[in-house]
Amino acid sequence: xxxxxxxxxxxxxxxxxxxxxxxxxxxxxxxxxxxxxxxxxxxxxxxxxxxxxxxxxxxxxxxxxxxxxxxxxxxxxxxxxxxxxxxxxxxxxxxxxxxxxxxxxxxxxxxxxxxxxxxxxxxxxxxxxxxxxxxxxxxxxxxxxxxx
Numbered sequence: 001x002x003x004x005x006x007x008x009x010x011x012x013x014x015x016x017x018x019x020x021x022x023x024x025x026x027x028x029x030x031x032x033x034x035x036x037x038x039x040x041x042x043x044x045x046x047x048x049x050x051x052x053x054x055x056x057x058x059x060x061x062x063x064x065x066x067x068x069x070x071x072x073x074x075x076x077x078x079x080x081x082x083x084x085x086x087x088x089x090x091x092x093x094x095x096x097x098x099x100x101x102x103x104x105x106x107x108x109x110x111x112x113x114x115x116x117x118x119x120x121x122x123x124x125x126x127x128x129x130x131x132x133x134x135x136x137x138x139x140x141x142x143x144x145x146x147x148x
Contacts, residue, residue, distance in 0.1 A: 046073040055079050058143070059123055063097035065090060065139060078144040088137040091129040098125065122146055 047053055048071045054064065055074035058081070071082045085091050095116060102118035102125060118125040126142040 047071070054081055059120075061101055061120065062123070062125060062141070062143065063094050063101070064141075065094050070138075079141065080143070081141045083139045085137045085139055087135060088129060088131045091137050091139040094139065095127060095129070098127065119146070 047055070047069075050068075052069050052072050054069060055072050057074065057077075058079050064081070065083050065085055067083065069081045070084050071080070073080050092114075098116070098118055102120040105117040105119055105124075106115075107117075108115045112131040114129045116125075116127045118127070123146060124144050128138075128140040130138040130140070132138065
């Protein structure tokens, strides 16, 4: 059951990215409605669009880029947070900080998409960096607690 909720939350988070490209009053209303529906149906704490913030309890030792996330959600002690960055280089700078704090389990480069997997004392962290055609980048974190 937890796996289905986490998968649904991740799917909804990715879907919310599509709704948050540019913020105008109508889009903000849609974002708020989507957040309310998702939270009511799943119990997932989701925050999307302008004014989104990192969920309470997000591990302090995981480096994040400056600015506000595009989408953030928390479910079952895990977190998903997505940022839009000025460039892929900005994302890679954050990844270097993460490498200095966590053990790198895997690293894959698919051209415009890079994926890392890390393990720390209490969490596993998956990070995806997606380069966009306009030169910006999306940085997506998926953080899950380690089970004893």
